[in-house]
Amino acid sequence: MSSIQPEESLDLINRLKLGDTAAYEKIYNVLSKELLGLAYKKTGDKVIAQELVQNIFISLWEKRATADIKDLRNYLFGSLKFAIINYIRSEVIANRYIEHEQITYRPNSEDTSSLVGLKDLSEIIEKSLNSLPEKTQEVFRLSRYSHQSTKDISNGLNISEKAVEYHITRSLKRIREYLKNFYIFFLL
Template sequence: MTPFEPDRSEDLLNRLKQDDKQAYEKIYFTFSKELLYAAYKKTGDRVIAEELVQNIFISLWEKRQDLQINNLQAYLFGALKLSVINHIRSLVMENKYMEYQMLTYSENHQDTANLVDLHDLSSIIEEGINSLPEKTQEVFRLSRYQHQSTKDIATGLNITEKAVEYHITRSIKRIKEYIKNFYIFL
């Protein structure tokens, strides 16, 4: 971890609170690689690591007016730690649910139940996608259903790669909420 000068940090945070996108970008480029590396070490999955780090920076921008940060580096790595913990918790819950399913149903019943659950889950995912703004839906479908790269999507839709990442992150977040509500209902 590279030490970050406190006076520079304060200046960047003050500028960030004043909606200065260059300050935000400076923070992003200063810390994103280290955060990504740390997230990857903890999760072992590059896609998950990228999503966790992306969510931290999205949250930083969205909450920039209300944040009370004394040490930017400590704040970002603390946020990453909490994100990793929450991710692991969700995996544990998912595993417990899967174990419960396996213990509860016989093989025949499980096959039928799985088909019904898969159909219900597919419907929930589609409902989540349909609740998104049109552009976000388009980016998500290109990324996840047509397996296009961020760069290809950005070029095809004439938007930045950052915008593509934003739309994908927003989509995943919304779909996770729909899925979570579905499982809570069960």
């Protein structure tokens, strides 16, 4: 099964709209690797690529009844294109912010420096979280800010505990990336 023929595509779309999980799995099995390859090529990050593709398939399932899909391949690759653009845009904005802060940050005293550093640190953490997909942000905030357990989050959001752990791990990785830049800047 290396591709989906046009007639089969229409059948899969109709079955998907009715909630047929076998149709959904077939779409995923046939197109996910190709989508993942393109996402990796454009982002250069395997985890980000997996996350983008995963979010596209989650969205496909969630919007299956209402989405106006004429061609599965075009729909999924178009969705990936916009997801990559949004990801790159968020990265550019975050990088511009960091560059701006590095240029304009001039502490007047040690106390002021500490307060400003703490404020900047909080902003960096929020920026890093805001650059993540909505579901990942929600899971992280429930875990770290609301102090909910993995099991509670899993039950509340109707996702597996493994998915909760994935979202938390992804959030922490993103925060670490942002904090690494912040730490280098703060030392300067």
